[in-house]
Amino acid sequence: MTTKNPIIVFFRKSESRAALPIAFSPSGEKFDPKQAKTAASLIVLDDESDAVPSLTHTNLDRDAPLGVIWHNETDVKRDALSKYGKPTRLTGFSHIPGVSIYDSIKRILANNGNVVEFVEHWKKAAGQFEVNELAAWIAYMALVPKDERDAAAYPSYEAIMARCEEVLRQSIDGFVNNDHYLEAIQALEDAASKRTDTGANG
Amino acid sequence: MDRTDASGFSFLAEAIQGIVADEFGETRAVTICFLGAPKSARSCWAAGLPEAIESLWRQEYLGQTRSILVLGMASTLERVIPVSQSSKDLLLFQWPGAAYLPYGCTKDQLIAAARKAIQGAKAPLPPGLLPTAADVSRAVAEVRHWLEGRLKNTEGAMFSFERATRGEIELHPAYLDSVPAFSEEHADMLERLWALDDLALRIAPDTGGLAPLKAAVAEFEERWRAIETACAILRSGDIIRSSQFLADAAERYRSACEALSRAIASARSLE
Numbered sequence: 001m002t003t004k005n006p007i008i009v010f011f012r013k014s015e016s017r018a019a020l021p022i023a024f025s026p027s028g029e030k031f032d033p034k035q036a037k038t039a040a041s042l043i044v045l046d047d048e049s050d051a052v053p054s055l056t057h058t059n060l061d062r063d064a065p066l067g068v069i070w071h072n073e074t075d076v077k078r079d080a081l082s083k084y085g086k087p088t089r090l091t092g093f094s095h096i097p098g099v100s101i102y103d104s105i106k107r108i109l110a111n112n113g114n115v116v117e118f119v120e121h122w123k124k125a126a127g128q129f130e131v132n133e134l135a136a137w138i139a140y141m142a143l144v145p146k147d148e149r150d151a152a153a154y155p156s157y158e159a160i161m162a163r164c165e166e167v168l169r170q171s172i173d174g175f176v177n178n179d180h181y182l183e184a185i186q187a188l189e190d191a192a193s194k195r196t197d198t199g200a201n202g
Numbered sequence: 203m204d205r206t207d208a209s210g211f212s213f214l215a216e217a218i219q220g221i222v223a224d225e226f227g228e229t230r231a232v233t234i235c236f237l238g239a240p241k242s243a244r245s246c247w248a249a250g251l252p253e254a255i256e257s258l259w260r261q262e263y264l265g266q267t268r269s270i271l272v273l274g275m276a277s278t279l280e281r282v283i284p285v286s287q288s289s290k291d292l293l294l295f296q297w298p299g300a301a302y303l304p305y306g307c308t309k310d311q312l313i314a315a316a317r318k319a320i321q322g323a324k325a326p327l328p329p330g331l332l333p334t335a336a337d338v339s340r341a342v343a344e345v346r347h348w349l350e351g352r353l354k355n356t357e358g359a360m361f362s363f364e365r366a367t368r369g370e371i372e373l374h375p376a377y378l379d380s381v382p383a384f385s386e387e388h389a390d391m392l393e394r395l396w397a398l399d400d401l402a403l404r405i406a407p408d409t410g411g412l413a414p415l416k417a418a419v420a421e422f423e424e425r426w427r428a429i430e431t432a433c434a435i436l437r438s439g440d441i442i443r444s445s446q447f448l449a450d451a452a453e454r455y456r457s458a459c460e461a462l463s464r465a466i467a468s469a470r471s472l473e
Binding site (some may be wrong): 048049051061075092095096130131139140143144152153156157175182183184185188189 | 209214220236351
């Protein structure tokens with residue numbers, strides 16, 4: 001799966017040396033996500049405010065998942081983020097030293113962390129979630145009569161499929177179009193396990 | 203079903219619940235768990251085995267244990283279990299109330315598995331699947347951490363109202379927005395903890411188990427309602443600049459902060 005969107009993290013402004021919000025480019029350079037129009041791989045937002053600022057990153061994809069690492073998940077924040085993609089909870093974390101995400105973000109904000117490594121890890125997790133969601137849509141099609149399938153199923157299935165590699169897409173589509181759902185899942189599982197084996201980035 | 207959660211998992215969960223209800227005449231006869239799904243605060247399904255096991259604890263506490271259908275991409279359960287990190291995950295499938303199905307299964311396979319699991323759920327949970335003191339401690343820490351965040355935010359609002367009372371700032375209208383005491387996610391988190399009530403009482407009988415924490419949380423909820431009432435009054439008219447009303451709201455925030463502090467202290471004593 002390939003998603004252009006950055007990873008979003010909510011962190012307490014009061015515990016950050018850097019001014020929040022702050023964005024990191026794919027090469028790990030900092031910039032102001034409210035000002036600079038450039039691609040972002042990671043954006044750290046202030047957890048202590050429900051107001052998500054206007055973000056100007058150029059790699060915005062409203063139809064794709066937006067991986068979010070939450071400290072304090074709220075409906076208000078989730079709704080505000082929805083104009084930048086489909087908010088997808090990657091994980092939550094506690095603001096306690098020793099908690100790995102907390103420590104990682106602290107280091108990243110203090111210029112001692114590896115942004116690229118952090119983003120790669122969570123992009124991969126987001127990709128795995130999306131593979132599972134695709135599997136859920138296929139499973140849904142397997143269980144529900146064709147005439148009862150909700151109009152949302154196919155658009156969602158196709159939107160995720162559009163982000164799949166061409167080879168996988170052809171393979172899965174072939175099975176799904178012939179109602180061979182278990183085989184479609186098998187193809188997905190095989191592809192997912194290969195990605196895990198090779199450590200490929202999602 | 204909350205249709206705002208339009209994920210494949212929510213559609214699939216609804217479809218499965220519908221099939222089970224049609225076949226067995228029972229709604230909510232099964233808990234559905236999707237391996238590899240992101241956690242969702244809005245859905246009626248569990249996102250992983252630990253979450254599914256927690257739901258079992260809650261159901262057992264309420265005296266309504268349901269079977270569990272676990273769905274995942276792996277073609278067999280054996281391909282799921284080796285990657286499992288927790289022995290409780292293994293024990294879950296030794297309980298006859300739990301069954302694994304790969305995504306893409308047919309309706310007949312689903313019904314057969316559900317029939318077996320619904321029948322099997324009458325068996326008691328294996329002792330090793332039941333919560334331990336460590337589970338209570340973890341659940342308390344989770345709640346305590348949320349309470350600390352809530353205290354910080356509530357104090358922030360209190361200071362703002364105090365400053366507005368003194369005329370130092372003009373209060374942003376957003377402060378008057380209606381905010382529930384607990385979001386759905388946090389209410390769910392509290393429910394998970396309250397389900398461990400009996401065990402917590404056995405662990406800390408002298409302090410009454412979870413009772414002091416429950417009381418302080420209930421007190422916070424009541425005081426938060428008083429804040430909501432004050433904000434509703436402020437919202438209803440042009441009295442946002444009235445220092446008397448602002449001072450009253452600030453006082454209500456202070457009272458809520460005190461309840462939160464008591465809840466945090468109670469939580470700490472249980473960790």
